[in-house]
Amino acid sequence: MALVVQKFGGTSVGSTEKIKNVARRVISEKEKGNDVVVVVSAMSGETNKLVAMAGEIAESPSEREYDVLVSTGEQVTIALLAIALHDMGQSAVSYTASQVKITTDSAHSKARIKSIDSEKIHKDLSEGRIVVVAGFQGADEDGNLTTLGRGGSDTSAVAIAAALKADVCDIYTDVEGVYTTDPTICENARKLDRIAYDEMLEMASLGAKVLQTRSVEFAKKYNVPIHVRSTFSENTGTMVTREDKSMEEVAVSGIAYNKDEAKITIIRVPDTPGIAAKLFGPISDANINVDMIIQNVSEDGHTDMTFTVPKGDFKKAMSLVEKAGEELGAKGVAGDPNISKVSVIGVGMRSHAGIASSVFDAFSKEGINILMISTSEIKVSCVVKSKYTELAVRVLHDTFKLGDREVKEETW
Amino acid sequence: MALVVQKFGGTSVGSTEKIKNVARRVISEKEKGNDVVVVVSAMSGETNKLVAMAGEIAESPSEREYDVLVSTGEQVTIALLAIALHDMGQSAVSYTASQVKITTDSAHSKARIKSIDSEKIHKDLSEGRIVVVAGFQGADEDGNLTTLGRGGSDTSAVAIAAALKADVCDIYTDVEGVYTTDPTICENARKLDRIAYDEMLEMASLGAKVLQTRSVEFAKKYNVPIHVRSTFSENTGTMVTREDKSMEEVAVSGIAYNKDEAKITIIRVPDTPGIAAKLFGPISDANINVDMIIQNVSEDGHTDMTFTVPKGDFKKAMSLVEKAGEELGAKGVAGDPNISKVSVIGVGMRSHAGIASSVFDAFSKEGINILMISTSEIKVSCVVKSKYTELAVRVLHDTFKLGDREVKEETW
Secondary structure, three states, X not given: OOEEEEEEOOOOOOOHXXXXXXXXXXXXXXXXXXXXXXXXXXXXXXXXXXXXXXXXXXXXXXXXXXXXXXXXXXXXXXXXXXXXXXXXXXOEEEEOOOOOOOXXXXXXXXXXXXXXXXXXXXXXXXXXXXXXXXXXXXXOOOOXXXXXXXXXXXXXXXXXXXXXXXXXXEEEEOOOOOEOOOOOOOOOOOEOOEEEHHHHHHHHHOOOOOOOHHHHHXXXXXXXXXEEEEOOOOOOOEEEEOOOHHHHOOOOOEEEEEOOEEEEEXXXXXXXXXXXXXXXXXXXXXXXXOOOEEEOOOEOOEEEEEEEEEHHHHHHHHHHHHHHHHHHOOOEEXXXXXXXXXXXXXXXXXXXXXXXXXXXXXXXXXXXXXXXXXXXXXXXXXXXXXXXXXXXXXXXXXXXOOOOOOOOHHHO | OOEEEEEEOOOOOOOHHHHHHHHHXXXXXXXXXXXXXXXXXXXXXXXXXXXXXXXXXXXXXXXXXXXXXXXXXXXXXXXXHHHHHHHOOOOEEEEOOOOOOOEEOOOOOOOOEEEOOOHHXXXXXXXXXXXXXXXXXXXXXXXXXXEOOOOHHHHHHHHHHHHHOOOEEEEEEOOOOOEOOOOOOOOOOOEOXXXXXXXXXXXXXXXXXXXXXHHHHHHHHHOOOEXXXXXXXXXXXXXXXXXOHHHHOOOOOEEEEEOOEEEEEEEEEEOOOOHHHHHHHHHHXXXXXXXXXXXXXXXXXXXXEEEEEEHHHHHHHHHHHHHHHHHHOOOEEEEEOOEEEEEEEOHHHHOOOOHHHHHHHHHHHHOOOOOEEEEEOOEEEEEEEHHHHHHHHHHHHHHOOOOOOOOOHHHO
């Protein structure tokens, strides 16, 4: 008998009919003899409806009250799912985050979970009940309602699985699992049976949208195995787990890409100590996340510095950098929002040499110019012109033989 | 400086535009220098929408989960109202019932309030905040969410006013106050400036729909003055307060009616001890409320017994009584769903004689046959055929000179 935490997202619970389907799915898990805790999101569209009402009232709604508002979405779902389970003859009980003391910090709309009181849930499970918990929400130590940010239900599910020491956390989604790359770009993309937490983190943060980054960090920290699988089929999906020997045998696990960045270069800035601080201080103060940073070798006391920011922050970042550039005596500032980052990911890189040069070779053969390069122990990321994104992904997917079958070159 | 609790119902908060209006209303009270606590219902239509979803999933939804579901309605309103108050530059904070520990028993969907933790609210008020509390909901001692039943927001408001020792509880509604009778029946019905709790209780339970009965009981018990007033005007409404000398000077305060009852007579039942128990036991077990009961003088060891039940329970009650009648050896059972109860109400009756006979006289002059009579210290109720309801109300209203002006008889 296992303890299974199941998480169903907004699309899976998007109507009363779909909620009944989820209930049947939950019951089939329970009937295998397992203890089941279910974490659900708001019905799809519901959160947007609530946000729209807030927008009709105020341009920038109070953050505390915004969380009070949107957390009703998940409360509706837990009640409806518990009603469905009861109606199907199951003993079930729903809990809001406050009721099972999912305690977070007080950072409204992006709160972080600090602790969960597992006692109540364990008691219900031991009495044979299915426990339904609202995802996405929490309460701070003073009892104020908080939310974890978009995709936060994944984090709720993993945190609950960790607190309960569950055997597995099933994340139900609209895809069959985690793929070697985006199947819409690369038709022979292959579903992975297993992937290491660190690989998943790179896949997630680099643009694969299956799991929320923070939930994977949580799973890694508490060693919770995640099973990413489809709501619409019974197939086994992808297990996201701790790294093991067998994973190291494969050099590359997947190819990720991110079209949502822009590149800024500050040209011929005097290479004196403290430049970086003067340049990135104001950007950080404006809450803009800088991703890659590259600094060229200094020539006659001057250097070029290039970095990437989210595309949505490009204009704001440009004006901050132009101002800093003047103060620092730079020659100029250049920006390009039409770039993409394409990355090769694999924990096996630690023991396999030559991955980066294979990437450069492959791009060179296709005439794809590399604008920036950044590497870590388990990834190689290249910034290229956006127009090359799909080509670059397919070339790398092929180079590292990730596909499950040969695809003729003409289909590219 | 006063402490004012204001309650706004579903119609008053039925859209984001209306919520903004309520916010302005709240602020104008605050700007008089008063401390303000606001209790709100779900936006009109919202609760029905939630109930409909539950109905799509189960015919008789789990009571516990039903409460989890419908209590989201009020949570949406408190958040939106607090957002509006913030946007208008006020310091405001919203609380669900759980957050201010509105503790109830565990009778889902008709829970009774046991206690409220006023400390948190007092602290916010002392720091200059407007406090917005969700009506209708509570939580039992184990933290399970409960609701108080339809109209429960009135009770929430009065209970909060009692706990805070507020100076007044303003109940905002879509009428100008409590009238001597239904203005849609009697065009010279007059708005009352004041009415005693006991009178209001009779008015409420006898069919005037302004205030929920339980909220008035609560107000009476804790001596909370209620001000029933209009959301749509600045006029003074009706104060519902403790009885005083001046009220006793007036014999009759108002005329109420109730078309929602039906009459059942059990004919020539042997008049032996225990009949009533055998007759009303099964009715009570079926959760049917019996209102008036009249037993005729016994003749040759037999008696007739007549009573009223809610019209919705008429059929069920008839079949129970027919069964009991057979067992008791009664001659037969007769039922009539086409009746109304018309009542004259006033605490002044305690010191004014002859009210009942004035009622009988007035009915007799108009040829209205009285089917049943029931009296208490402060009311005289008569059951008449439904078709006479409006006529009976107008006749009594006129007899006791309750109108604010003469109305020519032809307009009846």
